[in-house]
Amino acid sequence: MSELIESIKNRFGGKIISVQEEFRPRSIKVAAGDLLEIMTVLKNEEPFRFNQILDIAGVDFLNQKPRFLVAYILLSTIKNKRLIVETDVDEFESVPSLTGVWCGADWFERELYDMSGIKVKGHPNLKRILMSEDFEGHPLRKDFPVRGTTPPEQRYAPWDKRRTREY
Amino acid sequence: MFTFEKKKKDTMVLNMGPSHNATHGTLRIVLELDGEKIVNSNLEIGYLHRGIEKMAEQRTYNGFIPLTDRMNYVSPIMNNISYALAVEKLLGIEVPKRGQYLRVIMNELTRIADHLVAVGTNVVDIGALTNYFYFFKERERIYDLIEKFVGARLTTSFTRVGGIARDVPDGFESDVKSLLKEIPKSIQDVDKLLTKNRIFMDRTIDVGSMTQEKALEYGFTGPVLRATGLAWDLRKTQPYSSYEDFQFDVPIGENGDTYDRYLVRMEEMRQSLRIIQQAIDNLPGGPVSVDDPHITLPPKEDVYNTMEGLIHHFMLIMYGIKAKPGYVYFGTEVANGELGFYIVSDGQQYPYRLKVRPPCFAIFQAFPEMIQGHLISDAVAILGSLNIVAGELDR
Numbered sequence: 165m166s167e168l169i170e171s172i173k174n175r176f177g178g179k180i181i182s183v184q185e186e187f188r189p190r191s192i193k194v195a196a197g198d199l200l201e202i203m204t205v206l207k208n209e210e211p212f213r214f215n216q217i218l219d220i221a222g223v224d225f226l227n228q229k230p231r232f233l234v235a236y237i238l239l240s241t242i243k244n245k246r247l248i249v250e251t252d253v254d255e256f257e258s259v260p261s262l263t264g265v266w267c268g269a270d271w272f273e274r275e276l277y278d279m280s281g282i283k284v285k286g287h288p289n290l291k292r293i294l295m296s297e298d299f300e301g302h303p304l305r306k307d308f309p310v311r312g313t314t315p316p317e318q319r320y321a322p323w324d325k326r327r328t329r330e331y
Numbered sequence: 332m333f334t335f336e337k338k339k340k341d342t343m344v345l346n347m348g349p350s351h352n353a354t355h356g357t358l359r360i361v362l363e364l365d366g367e368k369i370v371n372s373n374l375e376i377g378y379l380h381r382g383i384e385k386m387a388e389q390r391t392y393n394g395f396i397p398l399t400d401r402m403n404y405v406s407p408i409m410n411n412i413s414y415a416l417a418v419e420k421l422l423g424i425e426v427p428k429r430g431q432y433l434r435v436i437m438n439e440l441t442r443i444a445d446h447l448v449a450v451g452t453n454v455v456d457i458g459a460l461t462n463y464f465y466f467f468k469e470r471e472r473i474y475d476l477i478e479k480f481v482g483a484r485l486t487t488s489f490t491r492v493g494g495i496a497r498d499v500p501d502g503f504e505s506d507v508k509s510l511l512k513e514i515p516k517s518i519q520d521v522d523k524l525l526t527k528n529r530i531f532m533d534r535t536i537d538v539g540s541m542t543q544e545k546a547l548e549y550g551f552t553g554p555v556l557r558a559t560g561l562a563w564d565l566r567k568t569q570p571y572s573s574y575e576d577f578q579f580d581v582p583i584g585e586n587g588d589t590y591d592r593y594l595v596r597m598e599e600m601r602q603s604l605r606i607i608q609q610a611i612d613n614l615p616g617g618p619v620s621v622d623d624p625h626i627t628l629p630p631k632e633d634v635y636n637t638m639e640g641l642i643h644h645f646m647l648i649m650y651g652i653k654a655k656p657g658y659v660y661f662g663t664e665v666a667n668g669e670l671g672f673y674i675v676s677d678g679q680q681y682p683y684r685l686k687v688r689p690p691c692f693a694i695f696q697a698f699p700e701m702i703q704g705h706l707i708s709d710a711v712a713i714l715g716s717l718n719i720v721a722g723e724l725d726r
Contacts, residue, residue: 188660218693221686235658239669244568272693
């Protein structure tokens, strides 16, 4: 077991559900409820000091329960270490927002919501970021079709906020 | 619908983009102006979203490489290399030394080309047109070399999983060496024109500065982070693709403003030239790709003349490379910062999920904070210095 994983286990004890050391970077799995607390410690306390959040990825395992896996990819420029913190969420559950820990998590969480449809609780501005506001569905879910059918022709009249469809 | 709320009374709302001369890509910036001063701003991105991550789930590992060209179209080769390295990490293979060195040479040439564009267009926005021509002349030379080697200027698809597409043509080394003589002259010219230029300094010093703490928290990487004074370069701190063999320095700035970013980029180009010089002097012989029939395509003679060659060719083309179940995240230092690929595999020939970590995405979200309180013309200068590439931002 590596030094980092050992110190994480000592610090958090039973809150770590599982540890993955086969792949790089190493990852730990925690419950969504503990996420905020663990991340705050991982960012601020020795010997972790993960001062950067590089990315947040949502992975959809369609037929599993819980359905989604959210991976937070962390980097410590102080210790020169990487770590992935994973958490499982189901379709109608949410993950806590980390914007209070790293302000840079803002857009990544919006992307997570936009692409995978995972709600982020406590986010100051949880709107779609890459798709347009009136887009239906979340493209990176596995049940979202890859090849769309021909969309109905749309006309948009912004002055009366009404949408007309011609089939 | 995109909404924008004004913060103050008696202000004007100005819409910059999505198609605007100074944005270099389709981004939309909504500015609230008090006179010429920016009081508030909001961003809207996604105009160039093509769903690359969704497309990756339907393609083989090699089949995704052409899509990486379309991410950062200013330096496509770096994206190719970064993606190939991530998949190789997932498969647990390492490219032969010659392949690694050739990747380093092309990587650094593209880094120079990217910085030439970043600095060149940035100073055009500020009003210095001459430098642009000095730099784009050199960029053209680099692209000529890339075209000679790869066959395309921008849509390179240079790498394959497990190596590179083909070995270099004859005369490659002398071409690179003549480039190494030419590029420093242009950098020197622009250096003389800009670095101590009163107008340029007035326009860039203390414009769009960022503290190191804030920059780290926002997830900044690359030249924009190094300009704040932190010597963090993945080529040095977490070496990949034989970068540990080369001597080079990591330039840093002090205040993290537009001027420092310019200085860091200029010095990085000189360091890249140093790396290329060392790599071309010590270029080893041997194969450029791994010798594994499950990963690399066999040579054409084998396909036509031997049974095994034909079978391997057929299996690779029809079924692709299979990775064992698992995940990988691998980040490399590209011209803008850390480009990372998070790949989840379920044992099939397609990635189950592929997530791209574009460096621009983290940097651009801090843009409203950077331009707060500056003039509109400064916002244009800052945007140029961040080198936002919309193709990479939106994927």
